[in-house]
Amino acid sequence: xxxxxxxxxxxxxxxxxxxxxxxxxxxxxxxxxxxxxxxxxxxxxxxxxxxxxxxxxxxxxxxxxxxxxxxxxxxxxxxxxxxxxxxxxxxxxxxxxxxxxxxxxxxxxxxxxxxxxxxxxxxxxxxxxxxxxxxxxxxxxxxxxxxxxxxxxxxxxxxxxxxxxxxxxxxxxxxxxxxxxxxxxxxxxxxxxxxxxxxxxxxxxxxxxxxxxxxxxxxxxxxxxxxxxxxxxxxxxxxxxxxxxxxxxxxxxxxxxxxxxxxxxxxxxxxxxxxxxxxxxxxxxxxxxxxxxxxxxxxxxxxxxxxxxxxxxxxxxxxxxxxxxxxxxxxxxxxxxxxxxxxxxxxxxxxxxxxxxxxxxxxxxxxxxxxxxxxxxxxxxxxxxxxxxxxxxxxxxxxxxxxxxxxxx
Amino acid sequence: xxxxxxxxxxxxxxxxxxxxxxxxxxxxxxxxxxxxxxxxxxxxxxxxxxxxxxxxxxxxxxxxxxxxxxxxxxxxxxxxxxxxxxxxxxxxxxxxxxxxxxxxxxxxxxxxxxxxxxxxxxxxxxxxxxxxxxxxxxxxxxxxxxxxxxxxxxxxxxxxxxxxxxxxxxxxxxxxxxxxxxxxxxxxxxxxxxxxxxxxxxxxxxxxxxxxxxxxxxxxxxxxxxxxxxxxxxxxxxxxxxxxxxxxxxxxxxxxxxxxxxxxxxxxxxxxxxxxxxxxxxxxxxxxxxxxxxxxxxxxxxxxxxxxxxx
Numbered sequence: 001x002x003x004x005x006x007x008x009x010x011x012x013x014x015x016x017x018x019x020x021x022x023x024x025x026x027x028x029x030x031x032x033x034x035x036x037x038x039x040x041x042x043x044x045x046x047x048x049x050x051x052x053x054x055x056x057x058x059x060x061x062x063x064x065x066x067x068x069x070x071x072x073x074x075x076x077x078x079x080x081x082x083x084x085x086x087x088x089x090x091x092x093x094x095x096x097x098x099x100x101x102x103x104x105x106x107x108x109x110x111x112x113x114x115x116x117x118x119x120x121x122x123x124x125x126x127x128x129x130x131x132x133x134x135x136x137x138x139x140x141x142x143x144x145x146x147x148x149x150x151x152x153x154x155x156x157x158x159x160x161x162x163x164x165x166x167x168x169x170x171x172x173x174x175x176x177x178x179x180x181x182x183x184x185x186x187x188x189x190x191x192x193x194x195x196x197x198x199x200x201x202x203x204x205x206x207x208x209x210x211x212x213x214x215x216x217x218x219x220x221x222x223x224x225x226x227x228x229x230x231x232x233x234x235x236x237x238x239x240x241x242x243x244x245x246x247x248x249x250x251x252x253x254x255x256x257x258x259x260x261x262x263x264x265x266x267x268x269x270x271x272x273x274x275x276x277x278x279x280x281x282x283x284x285x286x287x288x289x290x291x292x293x294x295x296x297x298x299x300x301x302x303x304x305x306x307x308x309x310x311x312x313x314x315x316x317x318x319x320x321x322x323x324x325x326x327x328x329x330x331x332x333x334x335x336x337x338x339x340x341x342x343x344x345x346x347x348x349x350x351x352x353x354x355x356x357x358x359x360x361x362x363x364x365x366x367x368x369x370x371x372x373x374x375x376x377x378x379x380x381x382x383x384x385x386x387x388x389x390x391x392x393x394x395x396x397x398x399x400x401x402x403x404x405x406x407x408x409x
Numbered sequence: 410x411x412x413x414x415x416x417x418x419x420x421x422x423x424x425x426x427x428x429x430x431x432x433x434x435x436x437x438x439x440x441x442x443x444x445x446x447x448x449x450x451x452x453x454x455x456x457x458x459x460x461x462x463x464x465x466x467x468x469x470x471x472x473x474x475x476x477x478x479x480x481x482x483x484x485x486x487x488x489x490x491x492x493x494x495x496x497x498x499x500x501x502x503x504x505x506x507x508x509x510x511x512x513x514x515x516x517x518x519x520x521x522x523x524x525x526x527x528x529x530x531x532x533x534x535x536x537x538x539x540x541x542x543x544x545x546x547x548x549x550x551x552x553x554x555x556x557x558x559x560x561x562x563x564x565x566x567x568x569x570x571x572x573x574x575x576x577x578x579x580x581x582x583x584x585x586x587x588x589x590x591x592x593x594x595x596x597x598x599x600x601x602x603x604x605x606x607x608x609x610x611x612x613x614x615x616x617x618x619x620x621x622x623x624x625x626x627x628x629x630x631x632x633x634x635x636x637x638x639x640x641x642x643x644x645x646x647x648x649x650x651x652x653x654x655x656x657x658x659x660x661x662x663x664x665x666x667x668x669x670x671x672x673x674x675x676x677x678x679x680x681x682x683x684x685x686x687x688x689x690x691x692x693x694x695x696x697x698x699x700x701x702x703x704x705x706x707x708x709x710x711x712x713x714x715x716x717x718x719x720x
Contacts, residue, residue: 002511006497013499221495225556228459228489230481397421 003217003236007243017212021205021310024249026258029201033194034262045176050096050132052090053079060106065163066099069143069170073157074136087164090125097136098125109144113151119144126206134341142170188354191266194259195278195350196323199285199343206251206289206295206316210244211306214297248290252283277368279351284375285346289314291382295358298389317343345374410473412437412564413458414597418467420619422455427453427617428464432588433668435597435612440590442610443599446707446714450619451599452492455566459489471564485513488562488594492569494553496541502673506555513560527559530585547578552634554582558589565589567598571605583609604705613706617714627706636704637675640685644671644699658684 011018042073052074068244079089079098089095100123107121122140126133146166150157157165217223217240226236257277260267267275292313294322318324320334321343327335338344349371356364413435420428428450428626435441445451460478468687471483496505506524514520531551541549550570558565564646567586571579579602587609590596600606606613607627614624625629637660647666655673655716656664660681663674675681682701689696 002508006500006508009504010497010499121536141510216497216499221491221493222497224461225489225491225495225509226512228487229509230485231512232479232481339423 001239003231003239004048004243007213007217007240008246011209011213011243011247012217014209016211018205018250021208021401022201022254023203025205026198026255029197029264030084030192030258032197033259043179047073047173047176048132048135050074050130050136051077051094052097052099052136053077053080053095055098056064056089056098057081057103058101058105058293061160061163062106062109062144063101063141065147066101066140069139070099070136070168073139074132086125090127090406096126096130098133098139099123106159109147110151110162113148113301114155115226116152119148122328139170143167146170177193177307186269187263187265191259191263191270192350192354193323195265195282196321196347197318198255198259198282199321199323199346200314200318201255202251202282202286203289203317203343204310205284207246207259207293207310207313208303208306209251210290210293211296211301211310212303213244213247214240214294215301215303215306218297218300239271244290244294248286252279252286270354271356271358271360273358274353274356277356277360277365278350281329281346281353281368281372281375284349284372284379287343287379288375289384291379291386295382295386295389298386302349317341320344323347342375342378345371410437411435411470412439412472413441413597414468414470414473415454415458416468416470418457418464418469420450420456420457420462420464425620428457428467431467431578432621433614437592437595437597438593439612440586440596440610441618442606442613443597444601444603444606444613444710445616449617449714453617453619454570454616455568455597455599459487459566460484483488485560486559486563488560488565488567489571490554490557490567492572494541494549496549496552496556496585497590498541501540502537502544502552502555504592505541505552506559509556510559510720523559523561526561527555530558530588531555532581533694547574548580550578554585558594560596564595564596567596569600571580571600571602590607605707615710615713620635622643622713623709627650630706630709631704634704634709636708636712638681638704639702640673640675640682641698641700642671642685642689643699644670644689644694645669647671647694650689651694654688656686658688660684669696695706703706 050073053076054063054067054070056067067076074097075091077095079085079095086098086100089096102120103122105120105122112119112218122141124137126137128258143166147162150162150165151159154162239333260275270278289310292309293306296309301309320341321327322330322338322342327338327344327347330338338386350367352364352368352371356368411434411573413433415431415433418428419426420431430716431450431454433443433454443451443454445646458476460473460476471484474480474483476483482569496692497508500508503524506527510520510523510527514523516652519566528537531557533542533548533551536544538549541552544552550572554570556566557567570586571582574582581694583605586596586598590609590611598606598610610627612624612626613630615622615630623633625633644666652664652666654672660675661673661678663672665672673681673685682699686696688698
């Protein structure tokens with residue numbers, strides 16, 4: 001197992017690549033998945049509350065009603081009746097809404113309501129960008145509108161009665177319940193998103209790691225030295241294959257395990273069969289970058305080229321797999337192209353696997369197997385190309401003169 | 410029984426004939442020098458012997474048995490020190506030697522002893538934990554050699570192992586190869602440095618265009634080409650008649666006078682210097698400095714392969 005151990009030592013020397021691509025990107029995917037708010041079905045609806053200040057220079061029933069109306073939807077903050085204090089409170093964000101009720105406002109408002117003329121104006125300050133401020137202003141507006149309506153409709157009603165009735169009217173709120181649909185966003189969906197995004201992690205990580213490993217081990221000089229040794233070719237190739245598989249398996253296990261640990265509820269809400277088939281689909285996907293890395297090694301691609309191929313192809317495949325933008329909103333033409341990419345079939349397999357029952361039927365498993373089959377076909381095609389390249393490389397070097405002889409095998 | 414026995418080897422690269430019925434026999438314990446201009450077929454011959462290249466015709470026997478790519482028993486007895494430094498940048502000096510030695514020796518204890526011996530042999534004790542990037546050119550070459558000979562091969566191929574190394578490292582490498590030979594290892598040594606080959610090789614082959622042009626010991630090659638010594642005499646004035654008389658000597662191949670120095674190239678002869686001086690005396694020419702140099706392997710090489718520039 002000398003070659004196998006040597007390959008792992010080589011990989012250890014290039015530890016930066018698995019650290020950046022596999023560990024780093026998997027955490028990035030994790031944070032992205034966690035940052036999504038898919039709804040919280042187990043909590044009650046809580047309306048937003050803003051912070052307000054009222055400077056009541058009127059002290060009438062109407063102004064007191066405004067204070068009561070505001071207290072139902074916000075939290076009061078004390079602000080001194082001073083122009084500079086107003087500016088500070090608003091500018092520094094101490095309040096979302098500042099209301100100044102001028103002296104005599106209540107009487108003027110009642111008279112205007114009974115006569116049907118325009119209501120007197122209030123001094124109100126809130127930012128156009130503050131949703132809370134607009135919401136609090138709307139609460140005051142609703143209350144005043146209700147008072148005005150009651151006074152107009154009942155000319156005999158006292159101002160205090162109108163205020164009470166208005167507060168009673170605006171105090172009624174609609175009952176709110178959060179409902180989740182069957183296709184609702186759960187933690188399992190976050191996990192599924194993480195798996196989708198992992199196409200980039202896995203593709204870039206495995207391609208770069210395997211590319212670097214095979215290129216280093218296959219460097220003409222050292223490979224020739226190995227070939228002059230008594231180590232059988234098949235043993236050499238098998239040990240190299242095993243090393244590549246170990247690196248791939250690490251990337252797969254790490255990526256999947258991190259997701260499983262970060263989303264424990266997803267693990268409990270999904271069936272064992274679902275989790276298992278997701279993991280298997282991920283492994284089938286991992287074999288594609290393994291083959292591409294092997295191809296890069298046969299082409300003697302430099303570390304820079306391996307990085308470029310891993311990143312660019314990883315981004316394209318993950319994008320066309322729907323990891324960055326949902327496939328639902330992509331145009332039919334893009335969807336057709338996406339079907340030619342492995343990311344699409346991987347995500348399809350994971351999506352189907354995530355909703356498997358505990359005892360899945362054959363009908364449920366066959367589509368997953370079909371998607372995995374497509375992934376394995378991708379791998380087979382790339383591997384065949386890589387083997388052809390390896391063969392051509394040998395043939396060319398033995399057919400091109402003395403300089404070429406130096407690069408043989 | 411020869412250690413290496415190559416008969417009528419033919420190798421073509423497309424339409425180019427790299428080896429043209431090439432023959433080579435190397436006896437046990439020999440340090441065999443393989444010389445030839447660039448593109449003469451040296452590396453191709455070695456690659457064919459090592460089964461890194463296929464060949465069109467001929468036979469290769471090592472240790473009296475037919476060599477093939479799957480003769481791992483024969484490969485176990487061979488060590489290769491390639492022209493380019495073939496080590497892993499990612500491994501330390503010890504790890505590199507251990508890896509390549511491990512391809513030959515599976516027993517850990519035996520391998521450890523061999524690796525230690527190899528490190529001592531090339532004098533890399535102070536650098537065992539260094540990575541190749543931190544080694545100088547000479548140390549790298551020594552590491553390259555250690556990787557090739559750590560398993561104590563019976564037959565070792567050294568392909569220009571002293572390229573771009575300083576004189577001290579070169580001397581150390583040559584000393585090591587001589588020591589290996591004294592321990593019974595058969596060595597095939599290729600180099601463009603003629604003085605090295607002259608110094609360590611017991612037999613030398615000069616090849617060109619895939620064919621053997623000459624083979625023999627250093628002395629045999631010099632006799633074979635008919636080149637004797639080269640004589641230079643400082644004289645202030647030399648009559649043309651004197652120069653013509655010198656030129657007329659049987660042993661003299663050429664005699665040129667450039668105004669201060671008389672340069673004479675001799676063939677094989679017993680009394681070249683005294684014959685030349687006798688003629689000068691008869692013309693009352695008093696020589697200043699007299700300098701006689703025996704022929705070098707370089708002279709032999711150029712005589713055999715020609716002085717035309719190669720690719």
